[in-house]
Amino acid sequence: MADDKEALSDFDERLLQGVLARIWRHLGGQRDSTSRINKTVSPEELKRRLDLAVRREGIDIEEMLSDIDTYLAESVNTSHPHFMNPLWGGTNIASFAGEIITALTNTSMYTYEIAPMATLIENEMIATMGKLVGYEAGEGIFTTGGSNANLIGMLCARDRKLPDAPTDGIQGKELVAFISEDAHYSTIVAANILGIGKNNLIPISCDDEGKMIPELLEESIITEKRAGKIPFCVVATAGTTVVGAIDPLEEIGEICRREYLWLHVDAAWGGAALLSPKTRGLLRGIEKADSIGWDPHKMMGIQLVCSVLLVRNSGTLNKVCSHADTAHYLFSNKSKNYDLGRKSLQCGRRVDALKLWLAWRAKGDEGWRLQIEKYFSIAKYFADQVIENPLLELVIEPSMTNVCFRYTGARLTQEKQDIANEQIRTELLSSGRFMISTSLINGRTILRGVVANPSVSELVVDELLTTIVKIGNELSQIKY
Ligand SMILES: Cc1ncc(COP(=O)(O)O)c(C=O)c1O
Structure with a gap:
C-alpha cells in the first residue's frame, strides 16, 4: 500500500524504478514492425478482462506494476512503423523528456510567479512560430488542442465585430461566419x-x-449581408483533415481585407509545412491571417497535446480574456505583462511549451526541415506507387502528406469497391498489422494513409500496398 508520510516511500521508490524500467522496455519494442499495433477486442470484452475498480484499501506494489503492464499491453502502439492512421505518430524523445519534466515540476501556466522559466519558454516558442508565419508584432497562447485554437480565433473575431460582446453578450445580433465545407x-x-x-x-x-472556392465565398458574403446578417469571420483551412487541402489563403485574405472580416487560418495540420523552404510556399498568404491555429503535436510529432494559437496583433488576447482581471486572488499587477493566464480561456494550464522547446533545441530548424521534407517525399512515393498499381486508384493528388486512395480491383462496381475498402480496413485492423483510416470523399469510401510518423518508410508503403491489394483480391475472390 502507498505510504503518504514519506517523500519517497518504499512503495514510491519501487514504483518509479519499475516505471523507468518499463519506459526503457516499451521504447525499445515500439518500432518492431513484426509486433501487433493494437489488440482488437470489443469494449465489453476488454471490460470483462480488466479489474478497474478502485478499492477501499490501496493496492501493493506488485499489483500496481501489474496494472501498468496491463495498460501498456492494451495500448495502441502509436509509434509502430505501420501506424499511419491519424495526423500524428511516433515518439520524439526530447519532447517525451519534456513531458516527464512537466509532470515532475507540476505547475500551472497562469502566472509568471508560479511558472517563471516556463512562461519565458512559452513566449519564446510563440515568437519563433509567429516569425515563421510572418507576424511582426504578434502574440499567442498554447491551447488544449487545435479545436480550442479555432474556438479562440473565432472568439477574437467575434469580439472585434462586437467589442461589447464580452460584457453584454451578442444581444441577438445575427452573426455569420464562413468555413470551407471540409473544415x-x-x-x-x-x-x-x-x-x-x-x-x-x-x-x-x-x-x-x-x-475553398474564393468566388463562392465572396458571393456568400454578399448574400448574407443582403439578408441582414452580420458577417464577422472566415475560417480557412491549411491542411484539411481528410485530404490535406490548403485553401487559397492569398485570395481569401484579400476578400477578408476588403470586407473587413477576421481571417482565422486553421493550420493545425498544415502549419508544419512552414518549416521547409520547399513546402512553405504551400501556405502562401498565411501572414494575412488575423489568427492561426498550429498543432506541433501533428506533423512535428510533439507529444499530445501541443497546440498553439497565434494572433497577428498583440493585445488582442488580453482584451478577449479580460475577465481574468477579476481574479484578484491569482493575478497581481507586478507581473501583469508576463502572466499568461490573462491571455487564456483556461485557469490552470499545463506546461506544453517545454516539450516543444526541448525538441526544437534538440533538432534545430534544420532538423525540422529534414523531417518535413522526408515526410513529403515519402508521401509522394506513396501516391506514385498507388498511381502505378492498376488495382488501386489515387482519389486526390496530395497537397500535404495524407494519401487518399482506394482499392478498385479489376471488375468491381463502385458499390462493391466501397464495401471492399471498408472490409480491407477492418481486416488490417483485426490483423494488427497496419493502421490507416477510412473516410468518405464525394460519398464514396476511401482509404487514407498519413505520413507523420518518423518510422514510416518507402518500404513500409510498399508493404502496406501489397497487403491491401492481397486482401482486396481475396475479398473479391480474384486471382491475379
Ligand atoms: C484541420 C484540423 N483542425 C483542427 C483539428 C483539431 O485538432 P485537435 O485534435 O488538436 O483538437 C484537426 C484534428 O485532426 C484538424 O485536422
Whole structure:
C-alpha cells in the first residue's frame, strides 16, 4: 500500500524504478514492425478482462506494476512503423523528456510567479512560430488542442465585430461566419459555444482538390449581408483533415481585407509545412491571417497535446480574456505583462511549451526541415506507387502528406469497391498489422494513409500496398 508520510516511500521508490524500467522496455519494442499495433477486442470484452475498480484499501506494489503492464499491453502502439492512421505518430524523445519534466515540476501556466522559466519558454516558442508565419508584432497562447485554437480565433473575431460582446453578450445580433465545407468539425462546436449556432456557419464549396472556392465565398458574403446578417469571420483551412487541402489563403485574405472580416487560418495540420523552404510556399498568404491555429503535436510529432494559437496583433488576447482581471486572488499587477493566464480561456494550464522547446533545441530548424521534407517525399512515393498499381486508384493528388486512395480491383462496381475498402480496413485492423483510416470523399469510401510518423518508410508503403491489394483480391475472390 502507498505510504503518504514519506517523500519517497518504499512503495514510491519501487514504483518509479519499475516505471523507468518499463519506459526503457516499451521504447525499445515500439518500432518492431513484426509486433501487433493494437489488440482488437470489443469494449465489453476488454471490460470483462480488466479489474478497474478502485478499492477501499490501496493496492501493493506488485499489483500496481501489474496494472501498468496491463495498460501498456492494451495500448495502441502509436509509434509502430505501420501506424499511419491519424495526423500524428511516433515518439520524439526530447519532447517525451519534456513531458516527464512537466509532470515532475507540476505547475500551472497562469502566472509568471508560479511558472517563471516556463512562461519565458512559452513566449519564446510563440515568437519563433509567429516569425515563421510572418507576424511582426504578434502574440499567442498554447491551447488544449487545435479545436480550442479555432474556438479562440473565432472568439477574437467575434469580439472585434462586437467589442461589447464580452460584457453584454451578442444581444441577438445575427452573426455569420464562413468555413470551407471540409473544415474541421471543431468550427461547428465553436459556433455553438460562441452563441452563433451551426446554421450561421456558412459552408463554402470546395473545388476538386478540396480547396475553398474564393468566388463562392465572396458571393456568400454578399448574400448574407443582403439578408441582414452580420458577417464577422472566415475560417480557412491549411491542411484539411481528410485530404490535406490548403485553401487559397492569398485570395481569401484579400476578400477578408476588403470586407473587413477576421481571417482565422486553421493550420493545425498544415502549419508544419512552414518549416521547409520547399513546402512553405504551400501556405502562401498565411501572414494575412488575423489568427492561426498550429498543432506541433501533428506533423512535428510533439507529444499530445501541443497546440498553439497565434494572433497577428498583440493585445488582442488580453482584451478577449479580460475577465481574468477579476481574479484578484491569482493575478497581481507586478507581473501583469508576463502572466499568461490573462491571455487564456483556461485557469490552470499545463506546461506544453517545454516539450516543444526541448525538441526544437534538440533538432534545430534544420532538423525540422529534414523531417518535413522526408515526410513529403515519402508521401509522394506513396501516391506514385498507388498511381502505378492498376488495382488501386489515387482519389486526390496530395497537397500535404495524407494519401487518399482506394482499392478498385479489376471488375468491381463502385458499390462493391466501397464495401471492399471498408472490409480491407477492418481486416488490417483485426490483423494488427497496419493502421490507416477510412473516410468518405464525394460519398464514396476511401482509404487514407498519413505520413507523420518518423518510422514510416518507402518500404513500409510498399508493404502496406501489397497487403491491401492481397486482401482486396481475396475479398473479391480474384486471382491475379
Ligand atoms: C484541420 C484540423 N483542425 C483542427 C483539428 C483539431 O485538432 P485537435 O485534435 O488538436 O483538437 C484537426 C484534428 O485532426 C484538424 O485536422
